[in-house]
Amino acid sequence: IRRNEGEVVFHQAVREFAESVIPFLSEHQLYRDQYILERMTEPDRIIIFRVTWEDDQGHLRANRAWRVQFNNSIGPYKGGLRFHPSVDQSILKFLGFEQVFKNSLTGLPMGGAKGGSNFNPKGKSDREVMRFCHSLMIELHRHIGPDRDIPAGDIGVGAREISYLFGQYKRLENRWHGALTGKGLSYGGSLVRKEATGYGAVYFVQNMLEHAGIDLAGKKASVSGSGNVALYAIEKLLDLGATVHTASDSGGTIYDRDGIDRDKLAWLIDLKEKRRGRISEYAEQFGAEYRAGENPWSVPCDIALPCATQNELDLNDAKELVKNGLLAISEGANMPTSAEAMHYFLEKDVLFGPAKAANAGGVAVSGLEQSQNSLRISWSREELEGRLQGIMKEIHDKCIVHGQRPGRSVDYKTGANVAGFIKVADAMCGYGAV
Ligand code: NDP
Numbered sequence: 001i002r003r004n005e006g007e008v009v010f011h012q013a014v015r016e017f018a019e020s021v022i023p024f025l026s027e028h029q030l031y032r033d034q035y036i037l038e039r040m041t042e043p044d045r046i047i048i049f050r051v052t053w054e055d056d057q058g059h060l061r062a063n064r065a066w067r068v069q070f071n072n073s074i075g076p077y078k079g080g081l082r083f084h085p086s087v088d089q090s091i092l093k094f095l096g097f098e099q100v101f102k103n104s105l106t107g108l109p110m111g112g113a114k115g116g117s118n119f120n121p122k123g124k125s126d127r128e129v130m131r132f133c134h135s136l137m138i139e140l141h142r143h144i145g146p147d148r149d150i151p152a153g154d155i156g157v158g159a160r161e162i163s164y165l166f167g168q169y170k171r172l173e174n175r176w177h178g179a180l181t182g183k184g185l186s187y188g189g190s191l192v193r194k195e196a197t198g199y200g201a202v203y204f205v206q207n208m209l210e211h212a213g214i215d216l217a218g219k220k221a222s223v224s225g226s227g228n229v230a231l232y233a234i235e236k237l238l239d240l241g242a243t244v245h246t247a248s249d250s251g252g253t254i255y256d257r258d259g260i261d262r263d264k265l266a267w268l269i270d271l272k273e274k275r276r277g278r279i280s281e282y283a284e285q286f287g288a289e290y291r292a293g294e295n296p297w298s299v300p301c302d303i304a305l306p307c308a309t310q311n312e313l314d315l316n317d318a319k320e321l322v323k324n325g326l327l328a329i330s331e332g333a334n335m336p337t338s339a340e341a342m343h344y345f346l347e348k349d350v351l352f353g354p355a356k357a358a359n360a361g362g363v364a365v366s367g368l369e370q371s372q373n374s375l376r377i378s379w380s381r382e383e384l385e386g387r388l389q390g391i392m393k394e395i396h397d398k399c400i401v402h403g404q405r406p407g408r409s410v411d412y413k414t415g416a417n418v419a420g421f422i423k424v425a426d427a428m429c430g431y432g433a434v
Helices: 008-025 029-033 036-040 089-105 126-143 159-173 193-211 228-239 262-274 280-286 315-323 339-347 361-375 381-403 412-431
Strands: 045-054 060-071 077-083 112-117 149-152 220-224 246-249 252-255 289-292 303-306 328-330 351-353
Touching: 008 036, 008 089, 008 339, 008 412, 029 036, 029 412, 036 412, 045 089, 045 126, 060 077, 060 089, 060 126, 060 149, 077 089, 077 159, 077 361, 089 112, 089 361, 089 412, 112 126, 112 149, 126 159, 149 361, 193 228, 193 303, 193 328, 193 351, 193 361, 193 381, 220 228, 228 262, 228 303, 252 280, 262 280, 280 289, 315 339, 339 351, 351 412, 361 381, 381 412
Parallel strands: 077 112, 077 149, 220 246, 220 303, 303 328, 328 351
Antiparallel strands: 045 060, 060 112, 246 252, 252 289
């Protein structure tokens, strides 16, 4: 702990992982002899740099940026960039650590990384965001590339930011290749990438329910967030016949008793993706209830999809959800459930889809974007949706192998951690002392 003093969320992520993997290690001497778990918790390297940029008033501003290259045992580093004022090294290490095992679960050859900056894109003009992205890439371009490290989006980094970043990368490198994913469709992006994380989280919950003999159609769902993951999770829930009653942002939650239908969702996507508005405007537009400063977890539901940020669902929320009859939870966001809440769900036999399995759809389609770039082809929407569905089913089935609890619901958390661990551990054992 002293080695990583003060890195609270990184400790949380490692502890949650180690709880699952240590019992498995007790039966696998080889991994123990090679100190695999200890080695895995240390990133390969962390790059820290200053980003100086000019605001619209002509003043120079400075932010800190990082790239945590965690582990490239099974493929080039891969993972998103986050722009948010809360970003620090601990958050990026937790996200990079999770990414290693998530990418392993997809079955694609991708290592794990994460990066970002404490830059706050909210309230900045497009030109300010452009100047920041261009300046960040002046340093980052040396450390990335299709065989080295391939960043993507995350909180605060969407299509606009990826376009500015890729434009600057291509200029500095004087070459066009898939060094970033989440690109626009006119310059190497993939169909279904934008929707993939949200769709994937819903496919995962559909798989968990099916395995337990329950139908998703007709179920009531609560979703948190109203960003990239949340919006497309809502879309897929509607496609599969569920009803969705909540969405949120950092200001509060809307509770729509009639349900968010397709027309309302189209309006919400336009509000969030184009007008960069607040969720409270949905309540004004459609007469829904607005709960300022609250999250959605007190609203009764069968299925919960936390899709905003880490630790957004605590033990009290978990108790409230279970009291109201929750059947399943699928983590669209990374580590949105606190450790206490997660243990409570497992104790109560709620089907718990952990982030590294449930939200792996985004990085999986990023992997498919890289394949399309390398092959110089574009697959159709049907082809990509089919592949995404297949990958989510395979991840679900891998979790079951190591998550069986006789007479109880499947422990998907242990299943995901152990299955993700084995592939990376085997590669590290093979390499010897590197
Ligand atoms: P976006 O920036 O598009 O949306 C984030 C949403 O979460 C916004 O509605 C935002 O509200 C809300 N939010 C952010 N911080 C807080 C907070 N502290 N409290 C309450 N609400 C908050 O990000 P994404 O949708 O891309 O990412 C959401 C989560 O999903 C993250 O945990 C991310 O790591 C994870 N994820 C994303 C993937 C992707 O493909 N995009 C892939 C895998 C995981 P506001 O606008 O008010 O800040």
